[in-house]
């Protein structure tokens with residue numbers, strides 16, 4: 001039978017889609033008398049540090065800061081622009097005022113102050129956000145310049161000082177934490193402003209709570225595409241040293257939240273455009 005061009009296209013699209021669907025396996029291992037779940041994505045352990053099994057992304061030169069592209073477009077919702085005298089669009093996760101600080105036109109994470117969240121909630125969106133890890137680097141691995149940008153309050157694009165600071169690739173700067181490492185490492189040195197441009201499509205769930213459409217991410221870090229319309233295979237929450245959380249049904253909208261991981265990471269110029277579906 002001769003395939004029409006359309007059905008050939010449909011078949012190739014199906015092949016592309018299925019090629020992207022990762023195989024996830026789990027096993028329980030005993031460590032120091034404790035049972036821990038290990039998750040493997042396409043055979044690679046979550047938070048694998050062995051470069052023979054999980055290669056480090058190539059280090060590339062960040063592209064120059066594009067002031068025109070970084071400017072909030074007309075109609076965008078500005079979440080922070082540095083002119084604020086209080087962190088008014090954001091609160092602690094419980095709704096109380098946050099103890100994060102305003103420093104030189106930026107919001108700075110304060111150890112022990114907890115995460116912050118936008119008062120407004122969003123679903124699918126395009127988000128621009130700028131961040132800087134501490135100019136004087138302290139700590140190593142996950143302990144250096146750690147924060148995070150969470151879509152819908154839970155899907156984390158990792159923020160980390162990944163400039164000459166190795167960690168497991170699925171937890172380095174730009175990783176969809178525990179799920180997808182960035183395509184390249186486009187990090188700037190500590191203290192320099194960096195950009196994320198995130199296009200996020202929210203997941204959908206059925207009545208029973210089963211995910212019927214997984215979330216998708218395109219992320220541009222300092223001008224480099226580090227996730228190209230990636231389908232997120234599950235949640236990005238911590239579920240032990242080698243496992244990530246699964247999808248759990250939630251509301252259609254959620255806040256943007258930023259992590260206090262104990263390091264004074266700064267954020268500025270944050271704006272968002274909702275994507276109508």
Ligand code: MG
Pocket residue numbers: 146147148158159259261
């Ligand atoms: Mg983090």
